[in-house]
């Protein structure tokens with residue numbers, strides 16, 4: 202029987218029942234907040250090492266993400282991107298060419314979706330992503346040990362967008378505009394990331410990186426006990442590259458050594474981070490770094506919209522780019538396929554670096 206109980210004998214609870222109850226409400230954690238609850242269900246309780254309290258992980262206020270002005274001289278930008286991608290794995294970009302109006306429009310349409318009346322929102326609730334649109338809470342709700350205080354509206358952008366009938370009306374207009382802008386930016390970033398590695402950008406195109414992209418419109422409502430849970434557990438992104446649009450409510454943290462860096466979004470800026478696939482293709486040169494989101498203690502909802510770029514070649518064996526492999530620097534990763542990688546990633550709850558580790562060449 203799939204029922205899980207905690208190891209703490211005085212805190213037995215039926216995990217599966219709680220998961221089902223939440224799922225069957227079809228209104229996510231937003232629905233829980235709207236019901237006026239003051240304590241969070243047991244399924245959201247994280248062990249202290251995941252959540253910021255009672256033992257906060259050390260935080261160094263002096264550390265911050267590099268900010269890269271894309272309108273600077275190209276060689277300087279390439280150098281800054283290469284450096285950030287090889288160290289902290291995250292950077293913030295400004296003057297990236299996407300109009301502020303398109304960003305604001307995208308953020309407000311996702312917020313509006315999550316704030317639609319329950320009965321309207323419920324019609325979209327599903328864990329089936331085959332139509333290209335799915336609204337759910339916690340993609341790994343039935344697999345994870347502890348759930349996150351967030352809901353998501355996942356939308357496939359390419360190679361084929363979903364049929365319009367599946368796309369919530371409040372998002373339609375913003376979405377079309379956003380995809381057009383973000384694809385151009387993604388291509389530009391990828392060109393510069395390749396240049397930083399000394400690799401022809403055509404090499405990544407051959408692998409059809411970038412034809413597959415999807416976005417998640419995440420919504421982190423107010424949490425009445427933010428010290429007991431998280432908005433999103435620490436993880437790395439199982440993709441090539443992520444471009445992340447955030448509203449002004451704080452919460453994202455990036456791991457750097459033993460520190461967690463608070464990400465402070467600049468109005469009009471975007472966050473970029475390296476995914477696991479690019480880490481492996483770059484033979485470990487670029488870093489896919491662990492990050493997490495704290496539970497939102499503010500009445501104002503936190504909205505975040507990552508666009509994930511990846512490839513549609515799910516069965517093609519990938520390996521670190523040969524240009525980056527030499528006698529002095531042998532391949533760090535074995536051949537892998539995206540389908541095998543994704544199967545491993547989703548077979549367990551978010552679990553940080555361990556999936557890329559499974560492809561590490563054992564003798565180095």
Ligand SMILES: O=C(O)CCC(=O)C(=O)O
Pocket residue numbers: 417419433438445447453492494505507
């Ligand atoms: O909400 C955020 O700021 C980050 C979301 C994220 O890391 C993800 O969806 O993979």
Ligand SMILES: [Fe+2]
Pocket residue numbers: 436437438492
């Ligand atoms: Fe992420």
